[in-house]
Amino acid sequence: MALFAAGQAQRDDLPDWLREEGDRLFLERIRLGLRLVNAGIAAVFVGWIVVNRGALPWLSVVQAVNFLLNAAALLVLRDPRRARFNQIVGFAAYAVTIFATGAVGIISNDGTTPLLILAGMAVIGAVLIPWRAFWHLSGMALTIVSAIWTVMVVSPQPFFWLRNAGAIAPTLIAAIYLSRAFTRQRDEALLAAREREQREARLTEANRSLEREVEEHRKTERALRLTTRELDHRVKNTLATVQSIAEQTLHTSATMEEFRQAFAGRIQTLARIHGSLAGRRQEGLPIGELVDLVVGPYRHRTDRVRIDCDGTFVPADLVRSLGLALHELATNAAKYGALSNGAGQVAISARTAVDGGERLRISWSERGGPPTGEPARRGFGTRLIEEALAYEAGGRVTLRFPVDGLRCDIDLPLGRPT
Amino acid sequence: MTAPSLNGLRVLIVEDNYVLADALRSLLVRYQGVVTAIAPTIPLAFAALEASGADVAVLDVNLGGVTVVPFAEHLRAAGIPFLFVTGYGDDPDLLPAHLRTSPCLEKPVEAELLVRELAGLARR
Numbered sequence: 001m002a003l004f005a006a007g008q009a010q011r012d013d014l015p016d017w018l019r020e021e022g023d024r025l026f027l028e029r030i031r032l033g034l035r036l037v038n039a040g041i042a043a044v045f046v047g048w049i050v051v052n053r054g055a056l057p058w059l060s061v062v063q064a065v066n067f068l069l070n071a072a073a074l075l076v077l078r079d080p081r082r083a084r085f086n087q088i089v090g091f092a093a094y095a096v097t098i099f100a101t102g103a104v105g106i107i108s109n110d111g112t113t114p115l116l117i118l119a120g121m122a123v124i125g126a127v128l129i130p131w132r133a134f135w136h137l138s139g140m141a142l143t144i145v146s147a148i149w150t151v152m153v154v155s156p157q158p159f160f161w162l163r164n165a166g167a168i169a170p171t172l173i174a175a176i177y178l179s180r181a182f183t184r185q186r187d188e189a190l191l192a193a194r195e196r197e198q199r200e201a202r203l204t205e206a207n208r209s210l211e212r213e214v215e216e217h218r219k220t221e222r223a224l225r226l227t228t229r230e231l232d233h234r235v236k237n238t239l240a241t242v243q244s245i246a247e248q249t250l251h252t253s254a255t256m257e258e259f260r261q262a263f264a265g266r267i268q269t270l271a272r273i274h275g276s277l278a279g280r281r282q283e284g285l286p287i288g289e290l291v292d293l294v295v296g297p298y299r300h301r302t303d304r305v306r307i308d309c310d311g312t313f314v315p316a317d318l319v320r321s322l323g324l325a326l327h328e329l330a331t332n333a334a335k336y337g338a339l340s341n342g343a344g345q346v347a348i349s350a351r352t353a354v355d356g357g358e359r360l361r362i363s364w365s366e367r368g369g370p371p372t373g374e375p376a377r378r379g380f381g382t383r384l385i386e387e388a389l390a391y392e393a394g395g396r397v398t399l400r401f402p403v404d405g406l407r408c409d410i411d412l413p414l415g416r417p418t
Numbered sequence: 419m420t421a422p423s424l425n426g427l428r429v430l431i432v433e434d435n436y437v438l439a440d441a442l443r444s445l446l447v448r449y450q451g452v453v454t455a456i457a458p459t460i461p462l463a464f465a466a467l468e469a470s471g472a473d474v475a476v477l478d479v480n481l482g483g484v485t486v487v488p489f490a491e492h493l494r495a496a497g498i499p500f501l502f503v504t505g506y507g508d509d510p511d512l513l514p515a516h517l518r519t520s521p522c523l524e525k526p527v528e529a530e531l532l533v534r535e536l537a538g539l540a541r542r
Contacts, residue, residue: 229506233480236505237435240526244441251444317482321436380440388436391458 032186035070038093042067069093075185238274242267252379262331262381269294269327270320277316284315287350287360294326295348298334305339309350312360318412321388322362325397328381329364329408337406338369344405358414366405374401422533424451427540430472431456432463432489433503434481438525442476449533458482460489467493474539475500476532479512479522490517499539503527 042064070093245266253259272293276285285293288309299305314322330339338344350362366372375382382399385408389395395412429451433439439456446453455466459481467475475493477486479502486502493500494517501521506512513522521535 233505236525237438240505241435241437243526244437247441248437248444324437383440384437387440391436391439391456392434 032074032183035074035093039067039070039074042070066093238270241270245270248380252381265327265331266324268297269323273320273323277319282316284313285319287312287314287362290314290319290323291326291348291350294323295330295346298330298339304345306345306347308348310352312350312352312414314360315414318393318414321384321392322410322412325385325389325410326362326364328384329406332381332406333366333369336370337372338366341369344369352414360410360412360414362408362410362412364406364408364410366407369405371403372401372406373403422449422530422537424449424533424537424540426450426452427536428452428454428471428473429536430454430463430467430470430475432458432460432475432481432486433478434458435478438478442527445529446533446536449529451533451536460484460486463489464492467498472498474498474536476536477502479504479506487514487517490520501532501535501539503532 069089072089246263249263249266250259253262273285273290276289276293277283286309288307288311291307291309295305295307333339333344333346338346344366345368346364346366348362348364350360353359353361378386386397386399389397389410389412393412395410397411398407398409400407424446427450429446431439431442431446431453433442433456436458439458443453443456454470454472457463457466463486475498477490477493477500479486490500490502499520501523502513502517503523503525504512505525521539523532523535
């Protein structure tokens with residue numbers, strides 16, 4: 001009882017599907033056992049009848065059919081593809097035993113009345129009891145009783161069958177051997193089926209992971225194609241920019257040397273900006289870094305350039321035009337402004353202000369340089385300061401030339417202009 | 419072949435990159451064109467067209483991630499010829515089929531080719 005309770009507790013721990021599977025296997029084993037016994041007895045019975053040379057011909061036919069059907073059911077019992085067939089054959093075995101025994105009792109006048117009564121009871125029971133195991137039990141009981149009854153009552157002498165034991169034994173051994181062969185074959189089939197299932201599961205899993213990998217590859221390839229396309233686009237735009245800068249620099253340069261210097265400065269600035277953007281996945285740069293990047297080459301002495309920037313992050317689409325504008329301011333300061341003599345100073349500050357949205361305000365103010373004045377002509381450099389940021393970013397730029405030094409105030413909305 | 423001339427053709431430039439727009443403007447002026455405006459975005463392009471008009475237009479296909487197609491369709495409806503410039507090469511997905519009848523030049527644009535195409539558009 002304690003053992004049962006322990007078993008019950010273990011059973012409760014099992015997941016539903018496993019419990020159901022266990023129940024199913026258990027019932028199947030019982031059915032198999034009953035069927036084996038039935039087939040064995042039927043075999044013995046037939047063996048006996050053969051030894052006694054055709055006694056009870058009708059009953060022998062019934063039991064022979066009983067044996068054959070049970071053997072057939074056993075042979076295919078565990079093959080799941082023939083479950084339906086097996087069910088029908090198994091049922092037929094019992095039905096034949098029950099009904100045919102009854103029929104034999106009626107049509108042959110050889111004293112099988114008790115069998116007739118038993119068969120009748122089985123039929124009534126089968127109708128009344130909606131339980132499949134009943135067929136097993138009543139079918140088997142009928143087989144056993146008819147066998148014993150036949151041997152005990154119909155044989156010429158009581159215990160005549162003892163003499164025939166020698167003849168029955170081979171049949172019995174054959175039946176046992178057969179049943180064991182069936183069992184072994186069933187187990188092997190079961191094992192093979194399990195292995196096949198596992199192999200199929202492994203194959204399916206391998207296939208699935210392969211498909212996942214292929215899909216992954218495909219995605220990477222698509223992304224790579226897009227990136228390549230985007231890169232191609234950037235390169236072409238950059239080349240177009242370089243070409244345009246070259247043309248515009250050429251048109252505003254008086255001498256070849258002037259062109260060489262201005263062009264090289266602008267291209268180097270663009271190159272440095274591209275390099276830094278690439279290091280930041282093309283997302284943008286903090287304003288301080290951008291100012292350092294562009295003005296750095298002109299800071300021969302740090303005390304003459306004061307940089308005071310907050311941590312504002314300048315998005316990539318503003319970086320290039322803002323960088324070019326700052327470059328033009330720096331190169332102008334070095335050529336004509338506060339950095340062109342030994343004493344002048346430049347103060348650069350950048351702050352983010354909130355004024356109807358975030359705005360970046362940059363102030364560039366020079367003092368101590370040579371006296372300045374309005375330039376005679378506004379060249380490409382001036383346009384890059386005054387117009388480019390207004391054009392690309394919707395910013396406001398004021399460039400003034402008081403006598404004590406150039407002042408430039410840049411006011412940029414952060415985020416895309418609409 | 420003689421150098422082509424735009425003979426006072428009025429051109430609207432839609433290009434989000436100032437350096438390119440500025441250079442394009444200088445280039446067209448050198449070939450006797452009149453640049454009515456340069457515009458970096460579609461709303462500004464509409465405003466510029468309204469304010470200054472144009473005989474032809476040069477359109478950058480990609481305006482900072484926004485396609486120029488709506489403005490091109492407006493020009494098509496208004497009967498103003500135009501051509502595209504693009505850094506994307508001959509990508510078939512770039513433009514809808516009905517706009518592919520307009521010329522599409524690759525960046526960097528070759529000056530005389532551009533001028534010849536524009537003059538050709540004006541004659542059409």
